[in-house]
Amino acid sequence: MKLVVAVVKPFKLDDVKESLKTLGIHGMTVSEVQGFGRQRGHTEVYRGAEYEVEFVPKVRLEIVVDDAQVEEVTNAVVDSAGTGKIGDGKVWILPVDEVVRVRTGERGSDAL
């Protein structure tokens, strides 16, 4: 099993979620984060004073998937989250030692 972490633009979340659902992925965890890569931030002005905001709001998705599905899940995220412009985000994949369903105690693939 693998943990697929994706940081994408907030307004692409709906597209990513829908494309994952069509693959049969039924669960994910999403958080609102701030980040930057090559995308530059912006300037805000309050009372004439300039504030540089280097960070850009992003959304972080975390999905645990079976090894067999990692490739198609990753491709689905990349295809649905991309706009072709700087700041589209990144996906990275980590190994997972164990997964447990809290309600039933099921482990491994049964817990996905």
Added chain:
Amino acid sequence: MYIPYPHWLNTGDNTWQIVSATLVGLMSLPGIAVLYGGLVQRKWAVNTMMMAFTGFGLVLIVWVLWAFNMSFGTPAHFGGSNAHSFFNNAIGHFKIATSPQAEQGQEILPEGTLIPFHYNQATFMYFQVVFAAITPLLFLGSVLGRMKFKAWLLFVPLWITCVYSVNAFLLWGGGFFAQKGAVDYSGGYVIHLAAGVTGFVAAWVIGPRLERDRKHGVPNNLLLVAVGAGILWLGWNGFNGGDPFYAGVDATSAVLNTNLCTAAAMMTWVFMDMFLAKEKKATFLGAINGMIVGLVAITPGAGWVNGYGAMLEGLIASAIVWTAWYYLVKVKPFSKVDDALGVVYTHGIAGLCGGLLVGFFGDPGMIEYIGKGSDAPGFAVQGLFYTGSWHQVWEQFLAAAWVIVFTAIASFILLQIVKLLVGLRESDEKLEQGDLGIHGEEVYPEETFAERVGSGSFEPANA
């Protein structure tokens, strides 16, 4: 047999006066409290509101105990035999004002009142105290984010006693500058110029906010800023509308002029931001700054200028303060002082502009008090543009010079006294923590992460 009112009481005047006073009180609480509370960074929101509420409360108490009579009572004589000397007309007696007579007797100012008022002293005291109380809340804007809370609690009563009451007596209580003909309709000098000067001096003496705080000092809630700003604007209908002390034609003229000046000033700032500021964007906070400048600038002359004068004063004052805000701030000593909310510009310079401009725009046709017989047509200001005389401008200039110099020196001395007694700055450790360090409260506590210790006195029956 009972009757509801003494013969001298006019219920219309009494009603409007206490309603105006309430409007002005609302400008402080919650007006300034949420305006400033929303403007500051989140870590300082509670401290800012606490200083607003406690400042207001302290002034109320000090007012009836002695400061009211010092500002509006019988003159105390310090300066020899000349009845018109400065030191015989600088301050009233230190006297308590809590008795039934003090509250329910007719308000008659010992000196310098054109007409005895048609309501009781409690009405007048309350009206005046809400003006006194908002003044420290204005200079709070300069010192927030680092002033020691205990120092605030000590400084406010001292300042009201030693600075505000003197300026109030000199300009309103029939004192020296009033006798010479200087005018200040609702406190452009007594309140706003004084607050701007005190804020600047205090910000200088106390020292700046932490560098980290200045770097991350973004507002935490612009919607609440809008609420506070709206209350300020419409509350000012009471601020200026109550100052003829009669619910007559000049009161409502003053209300209209106030709104005109404010609108002109706000739009001037908005346009200057759009066309001249670096980002060329109209900003909400810029609009609010312009609004405040207009409100302040009309204050010294609301019932004495006509509609043109009101709008032109707004345009001129806003243009001047906008320029000061963006350019004077780069020049010493302004560049060296952390006046957190720029009170020296929006209240100090705006009040000075308004107070001088009334010498130019004061229209003799705007009658505040109708004159009969030899007093006809009545009391009005003889502005330069209508009479060709520089007299009023000169008197306004002298009064301004006094307010600036006296307020600066007296505030400086009081700050040194407070510094000796309790210190002026919170410790760096407390400054890093902000609200939590000083009050043990956060402005937006998170229920998920906060757990109550102990169950208090409540134990559910079926636990």
